[in-house]
Amino acid sequence: KERAKREAEEEGNRRADERAAERIAENERMRRMNNSSIILQGLNPQLDAIKKAAESGPRQLIQHIFRVHPPKKEEECPKDFGDAVMKKTILKCIRTYHQDKNPVDAHGLEWHLLCREITKQLNQKLELYK
Known part of the structure; x- marks a missing residue:
């Protein structure tokens, strides 16, 4: 029981880390897109x-x-x-x-x-x- 609980917790943490990494990557893409329009104007x-x-x-x-x-x-x-x-x-x-x-x-x-x-x-x- 304890092992299953620990594995479920680790799986939840892994998924949370993946979602956080996806959000960071999306924010980086958005930042680049904003910079893109400024650079293209130049x-x-x-x-x-x-x-x-x-x-x-x-x-x-x-x-x-x-x-x-x-x-x-x-x-x-x-x-x-x-x-x-x-x-x-x-x-x-x-x-x-x-x-x-x-x-x-x-x-x-x-x-x-x-x-x-x-x-x-x-x-x-x-x-x-x-």
């Missing part, structure tokens, strides 16, 4: 330049992002922009700049958000080649 000039480059075409977009916002891991800007390989080129750039490959912990929230917006533009260009 990134408006860069985002406008990225959108303008995207309007000129996929080649101009890729050249712009590699020149102005080079990847954190050393990678050369793609050189082949022919129609036959453009889809692969865009996919490679998406892999380079995808927000999951540029975590907040490693590179900061500003870079993470910038990569997210770059990836959105690259995905729009990729749609043209599907």
Whole structure:
């Protein structure tokens, strides 16, 4: 009886700890979201330049992002922009700049958000080649 009571108490404590950890994680997500909007406002000039480059075409977009916002891991800007390989080129750039490959912990929230917006533009260009 005593053992069952102790196990039930431990299980209750474990569940309470899990709920507390979930609340802490949710609060952290909310804090980041609030910071995100402030940071995105600060990134408006860069985002406008990225959108303008995207309007000129996929080649101009890729050249712009590699020149102005080079990847954190050393990678050369793609050189082949022919129609036959453009889809692969865009996919490679998406892999380079995808927000999951540029975590907040490693590179900061500003870079993470910038990569997210770059990836959105690259995905729009990729749609043209599907």
